[in-house]
Amino acid sequence: MSRVTARRPTLRISPxxxxxxxxxLAVEEPLEIRTRGESLAVTMRxxxxxxxxxxxFLFSEGIITSAEDIVTARYCAGTDENGQNTYNVLDVQLRNPVPVTPRNFLTNSSCGLCGKTALDEVRTRTRYPLPEGVPLLEVDTLAKLPDELRSRQQVFDATGGLHAAGLFTVDGAALAVREDVxxxxxxxxVIGWALRxxxxxxxxxxxMVSGRASFELVQKAVMAGVPVLGAVSAPSSLAVDLxxxxxxxxxxFLRGASxxxxxxxxxLAL
Structure with missing residues (x-):
């Protein structure tokens, strides 16, 4: 079995x-990001x-501004109970080192703060203001993106338990599609792919994203200079505000022609 999927016993009940x-099932494991050997962040992925x-992640959080800001990124030695390397720790050497504590990440900076503060945080950190009115995207092309994204979700086909994100051209061509829990x-x-x-x-x-559009997804799109974000499900109020x-x-609610x-x-060109 690959590291992306795993098998678990289950009791199936049906009529x-x-x-x-x-x-x-989709595998979920922690990835610890270190810099200079010290822990910077941990994400379940x-x-x-x-x-x-x-x-x-580092770009969206404003820690790096280009791929060249990462000198090296390599897995650290670490084994599980069977002596196998977990590949769950990445040590990143930054061209311009940052202090590892305390970190105020954009993805959780709104905790305990008002919505206006969260919006201001993104406004002050983004490097790529979005151009007005461009690109022009045909609504018919946008309507096809959920199916285009879904057709490339190979691990979802096996597990039914993964989200997906994809970067597409305005003509509807898929450039990068990634899945994750x-x-x-x-x-x-996908933003990391685009940066590199x-x-x-x-x-x-x-x-294009397979689920809902939360504040943090809009934040990441804005930080990357992406002008259009489509979601299969609903956005949050703060996501719309941002x-x-x-x-x-x-x-x-991008589903079919609606x-x-x-x-x-x-x-959008109607």
Whole structure:
């Protein structure tokens, strides 16, 4: 079994009776990000594309501004009870070292603070203000992105338990799709890919996510200069406020030909 999926025993109950059988599940393991050997952050993620994840996370948090800010990123030695390397600790050497404590991450900076403070935090840290009214995206193209994203969710097909995020061109071509148990991790992975590929700011791309649009997903899109964010499910109120404040086109309940546009509808060609 791969590190992405695992088998666990289960009791299946249905109208036809019960049966005991193994079920395929998405793997969830911690990834500790270290710098100079000291712990910077820990996130629960599905193993895979960890280098992209770290790049995207550190960029979204304003710790790095380019791929060149990471000199090296390598797994630390560490074994489980069977003597196997866990590959769950990445030590990052930064070109410009940062103090590891205390860290005020954007993803949790709103805890205990008002919504205005959270919006101000993003406004002061983003490097890529979004251009007004561009790119122009055909609504018919946007409507196809959920199916395009879903068709590339190979691990979801096996487990039914993963979120996905994808970066698409305005013509609907998929550039990068990543899956993870955490929706924010999936977004960090595609943003990290874009950073390493020299595609930031992503002013000509569309970010599509498989679930809801939370504040932190809008924050990551804004930090990366992504002008359009589409979500299959609902946004939160603070996500809409941040999108409107930043000039990001936020689309929720994107299912088939129907959708709700919550901000900057001028980027969509009806």
């Amino acid at each position: 036809t009776g019960t049966v005991r059988r193994p079920d395929t 599905t193993p895979g594309a960890d280098i992209d994840l770290v790049h995207g 955490g929706r924010h991790n999936a977004v960090d992975k 590929e020299g595609r930031l700011p992503a002013h000509d791309l569309v970010l 999108a409107a404040d930043s000039g990001l086109t936020l689309v929720g 959708m709700n546009v919550y901000s900057s509808a001028e980027r």
